[in-house]
Amino acid sequence: MSRFRPIDRQTDYxxxxxxxxxxxxxxxxxxxVDVVEGLDLSALERAYAGRGSDAYHPAMLxxxxxxxxxxxxxxxRKIERATYDSLAxxxxxxxxxxxxxxxxxFRRRFGDQFADxxxxxxxxxxxNQLSRFGTVSLDGTKIHANxxxxxxxxxxxxxxxxxxxxxxxxxxxxxxxxxxxSCVPEGVDLPAEIQRRxxxxxxxxxxxxxIEARAKERFEREQAEFDAKLAKRQAKAAATGKKPGGxxxxxxxxxxxxxxxxxxxxxxxxxxxxxxxGFEQCYNAQALVDTESMLVMVPHLTQAGNDKEQVEPMLAxxxxxxxxxxxxxxxxxxxxFFSERNVERCQAAGxxxxxxxxxxxxxxxxxxxxxxxxxxxxxxxxxxxxxHALKTRAGRxxxxxxxxxxxxxxxxxxxxxxxxxxxxxxxxxxxAEWTLVCLAWNLKRMAxxxxx
Numbered sequence: 001m002s003r004f005r006p007i008d009r010q011t012d013y014x015x016x017x018x019x020x021x022x023x024x025x026x027x028x029x030x031x032x033v034d035v036v037e038g039l040d041l042s043a044l045e046r047a048y049a050g051r052g053s054d055a056y057h058p059a060m061l062x063x064x065x066x067x068x069x070x071x072x073x074x075x076x077r078k079i080e081r082a083t084y085d086s087l088a089x090x091x092x093x094x095x096x097x098x099x100x101x102x103x104x105x106f107r108r109r110f111g112d113q114f115a116d117x118x119x120x121x122x123x124x125x126x127x128n129q130l131s132r133f134g135t136v137s138l139d140g141t142k143i144h145a146n147x148x149x150x151x152x153x154x155x156x157x158x159x160x161x162x163x164x165x166x167x168x169x170x171x172x173x174x175x176x177x178x179x180x181x182s183c184v185p186e187g188v189d190l191p192a193e194i195q196r197r198x199x200x201x202x203x204x205x206x207x208x209x210x211i212e213a214r215a216k217e218r219f220e221r222e223q224a225e226f227d228a229k230l231a232k233r234q235a236k237a238a239a240t241g242k243k244p245g246g247x248x249x250x251x252x253x254x255x256x257x258x259x260x261x262x263x264x265x266x267x268x269x270x271x272x273x274x275x276x277x278g279f280e281q282c283y284n285a286q287a288l289v290d291t292e293s294m295l296v297m298v299p300h301l302t303q304a305g306n307d308k309e310q311v312e313p314m315l316a317x318x319x320x321x322x323x324x325x326x327x328x329x330x331x332x333x334x335x336x337f338f339s340e341r342n343v344e345r346c347q348a349a350g351x352x353x354x355x356x357x358x359x360x361x362x363x364x365x366x367x368x369x370x371x372x373x374x375x376x377x378x379x380x381x382x383x384x385x386x387x388h389a390l391k392t393r394a395g396r397x398x399x400x401x402x403x404x405x406x407x408x409x410x411x412x413x414x415x416x417x418x419x420x421x422x423x424x425x426x427x428x429x430x431x432a433e434w435t436l437v438c439l440a441w442n443l444k445r446m447a448x449x450x451x452x
Contacts, residue, residue, distance in 0.1 A: 019094060022087050029067055029088040031447040036063045039120045044113050056098045061106045062117065063092045069440035072418035076103035108424065111432025118439045119322065122297065125442070126324055130449045131293035133325055135398065137332040137406040138314060139289075140307045141414075142282040144421040145269035145430070149281040152271060155211045156258030158204050165197045165204075172197075207262045215256035222252035268427040272305040283422065285434050286310050288318070289406040291332070295445055296409065297325065299438040301431045307333075311342040315349050330354055332402040343382045353386055354399045369396075413441055 023030055037059050044058040067088065068079045077100040082089040084097060125131060175183070176190045184190065229249040236244050263269050263281055272282040284307070286300040298317045302310060311333070318326055331346055335356040346353035373391040376384065389395040414420050419437050422430045 019091050022091050027088065028070065028444065028447050029091050031450070032063050032067050032070070032443050033092055035121060035124055035443060035446070036066065036117075038124070039117055041113075041117070043116065044110055047110070047113075056096065056102060058106070058110070060093060060096075061098060061103060062114075064089065064098070064103065065107055065436060066440045066443055067092055069419065069437050070417060070444045072416075074419065074423060076100035076107070079103055107433070107436070108429060111429060111435070114432050114435045114439065118299070118435055118442075119325075121439060121442055121446075122295070122325055123322060125293065125295055125446055128446075128450065130446060131290050131295060133290050133292075133297060134328060135291045135330040135332065135401065136297055136318075136328045137289045137291050137402045138286070138311070138337060139334065139402070139406040139410070140284050140286045140302075140310065140336075141410045142272050142274045142280070142305075143285045143414075143419070143434075145263070145266050145281045145283055146422050146425050147263050147265035147269050147281045149263075149271055149279065151265040152261040152263045152281065153204070153207050154258065155208065155256045155260045158208050158211075162201060162204050162208075165201050169194055169197050169201075203264075207264065208256075210267060211256050211260045211262050214262075215254075215260060219252055219254045226251055266425040268303060268425070268430070270303050270305060283427075283430055283434075284310075286314065287406060287409060287438060288314055289409050290328075291401040291405045293445065293449060294405055294409055295442050296438040297321070297328075299435050301427075301434045303427065307336040308339050308342070311337055311339075312345055315345055315351070318351075319349065330398060332399055334402065335359060340381075340383050343386050347382050352389070354390055354395060355386065356390070356399070357383075357387060369393075409441065413437060417441065417444075 039059075041058055041062070044062075048055050048058075064079055064083070068074060068082070071088075073079055073082055073089075079089065080097065080100040080103065083093045084090070126133065172190050172194050176194070226249050233244045233248065261271060263271075266281070269281050269283060271279050272284065274280050274282065282305075284302045284305055286302065286307075287296045288298040288300075289295070290297055298314060298321070300310065300314060300317060302313075304310070318328065320326070328351055330352045331354065333353070333355045335358055338355045338357050343353050343355065346355075370393070372393060373388060376388040380388070390399060417437070417440070422433055424430055424433050
C-alpha cells in the first residue's frame with residue numbers, strides 16, 4: 001500500500017462558490033478590504049464622469065494598489081497578472097481583472113486623494129486604540145528615482161557639448177552649400193544630420209534654462225540667509241561694541257555652477273549621497289513614525305538631500321492633522337535634523353524636541369547609564385534645555401526609541417515590501433506614490449496590532 005498522497009491533475013475541481021471562502025479570516029487582504037471600504041471615498045467617486053461603460057469601483061482599485069505595495073507587487077502589470085494568479089488579489093478584485101492601464105491611470109490621477117485616505121486610516125487606528133500618538137520619531141531615507149544618474153546633464157558639460165554641436169552644424173552647412181561634396185562620406189544625409197544636432201541643441205538649451213532658473217532661486221535663498229547672518233553680526237557688534245569673532249559670512253555667487261545638474265529622464269529628482277558611499281539619482285523620503293505602534297503619521301518627500309530643512313515642513317503637516325493626531329508630546333530625531341531654529345520651532349509648537357546634537361561615543365562606561373546630570377542653571381536657552389534633557393535617564397530612554405521605530409520602518413519598506421525605487425516620475429507623482437507606500441505599511445502594521 002502506497003504511503004504517499006496521490007498526484008491527480010485530471011480531476012476537475014471548483015473554487016468555493018463564495019469569495020469569502022477563499023481566504024482565512026485573519027488574512028491581510030481581508031483587513032485591507034474591510035478598512036478601505038469603510039473609508040469615505042466620496043471625493044474619488046465624484047471624480048468619475050459617468051460616461052461610457054461602468055468603471056471599476058475606486059475602493060477596489062485602491063485596495064489592489066495598497067495590497068500590492070504591502071506584499072511587494074508594485075507595478076500595475078504585475079498587479080493585473082496577480083488578479084489571475086493570486087487568490088488574495090482575486091478576492092480583492094472580486095474575480096474581476098482591471099487592466100494595467102486602468103491601475104496606472106488611477107494611481108497617477110488620484111494622488112491628492114491618497115493623502116486624504118491616509119489620514120482616515122490614522123483615525124481608524126486611533127478609534128481602535130492602536131496607539132495614543134504621543135511620542136514620534138522623524139527620519140529620512142534616500143529612495144532611487146525612476147531615472148539613471150547617467151542621464152544627468154551638468155551645466156558645464158552642456159556648454160561643452162553645445163559648442164561642439166554648433167561647430168558641427170556650421171561645418172555641415174558649409175558642406176551642404178559646397179559644389180564639391182567629395183569629402184562627404186558616402187551614405188551621409190546632411191539635412192538629417194543637421195536637424196538631429198539642432199534638435200539636441202534645442203534640448204540642451206531647454207535644460208540650461210531650467211538649471212539657470214534653479215540657480216536663480218538658490219541665489220535668492222542664499223542671499224536672504226547671507227543678509228540675515230550679516231544683520232545678526234552687526235546687531236551683536238552694536239550691542240557689545242566689539243567685532244564679532246569668527247569669519248564673516250561669504251556672499252553667495254549668482255548664476256549657475258559648472259556642476260549644477262538636470263536629469264533628462266526625471267528633472268525633479270536629484271543626485272544624492274546614499275548609505276554605503278557613492279551618489280545616486282534619488283528623492284529624500286521622510287516619515288514621522290509613532291514610537292508606540294510604528295505607524296507612519298506623516299509621510300513627506302523632498303528634493304533636498306539635507307534633512308535639516310525638513311523639521312518645519314513636518315511640523316506644519318502635524319498641525320494640519322485632525323484633532324487627536326496633531327499634538328504629539330515629543331519629537332525624536334538624529335543629529336542630521338539639529339539646528340537652533342528647529343529646536344525653537346518644536347518648542348513653539350508645544351512639542352518637546354529630543355534631537356541629537358552630535359554622535360554619541362560607542363561603548364561608554366556602564367556607570368554613565370545610571371547617572372543624572374546636575375540641575376540646569378537658569379535662564380537657559382531652548383538648545384541648552386534640550387541638551388540637558390538628553391543627558392537625563394528619562395531623556396536617554398526616550399531617545400533610544402528612535403532607532404527601534406523609524407529606522408526599522410524604512411528597513412521593512414525596503415527589504416520586506418521590496419520598495420527601493422519609485423515607479424512614477426515627477427515630484428507630485430512621486431509624493432503621491434510615497435504616500436501610497438506608507439499607507440500600505442500602516443495597514444500592514446495595523447493588521448498585526450489589531451486584537452485577534
